[in-house]
Amino acid sequence: MPELPEVETVRRGLDRLVVGRRVGRVEVGRERVVRRTSPEALIHGLTGTTILAANRRGKYLLLPLDSGDELMVHLRMSGQLLVARAGTPRPAHTHVVMHLDPAGEQPGVGRGKQRGGQPGDQPGDEVWFVDPRTFGEVVVFDPGNVAVELPELAAMGPDPISEGLSLAQLRGIVRSRSRQLKPMLLDQHVIAGIGNIYADEILHRARLRPGRLSDSLSPAAERRLHSAIHEILGEAIMAGGSTLGDAQYLDLFGDNGSYQDDHKVYGRGGERCLTCATSWLRTTQYAQRTTVYCANCQR
């Protein structure tokens, strides 16, 4: 489900509510979501640690811990990260639960107000990892050994938001290979964070067809692609991401995004193009993914 804007929205929620908090008890339900290591490794790696930051690279959430290890969460297609007061009934498919000590108990590290009560005088919060399809995963890894423990991180392309992607950089990327633009945008080794929704929206904004070869762009077209990547991702983050009809994507607090209301092509196959108002949007396939584009606007 979630692409860069959705993961970024979750990251901001973690930054507000989870960073600076100490992890108490950890529960693991289905082992599949900790398949990279084991339930014991996750529980041992998290229990008693304090979360120092909430970072994101592409669709990966990376939370450094005061132990020196790092927590990685990937939502894949149907994963959600939600916070709730301890004791709140959990939804189906809740596979990992992290109990957070009450806020304000950590001297020195706390971000929120030090609310001066005794530890334990209020229920702590819980962070839930919920994932019906169990494609997502949760792992504690050693960042000093990332090439072995999370090799895909080391091989990932630049993240346009968290790391930046200059026009010169994008020119280097598109000219150094001859790839169809849609599969290229989806390839996390090339640029990190773009998925099926935003690839289509970016190409429509840039007025480029999904099948155009990356090394066939004019300098002006390269500029349009560069601008579109930043504009679309930026607007989507401002809107809190896209929540589709099935409401699978919700942020940390259970709220939906609103960028779905601004989609110009995704999910609109067969409709008239909103931009040119003359052509009908075509649905086709690239990289085994449904792709919608306007043959009039996009060349």
Add this chain to the structure above:
DNA sequence: AAACAAACCTGTGCGC
């Protein structure tokens, strides 16, 4: 090097 297919799972919506 790049394109393609299948695989990993569960839920939902649609046609019959």
Add this chain to the structure above:
DNA sequence: TGCGCACAGGTTTGTT
């Protein structure tokens, strides 16, 4: 109402 099929935001792996 019930059943079967197609399809879904992602990524990896193995083949052409």
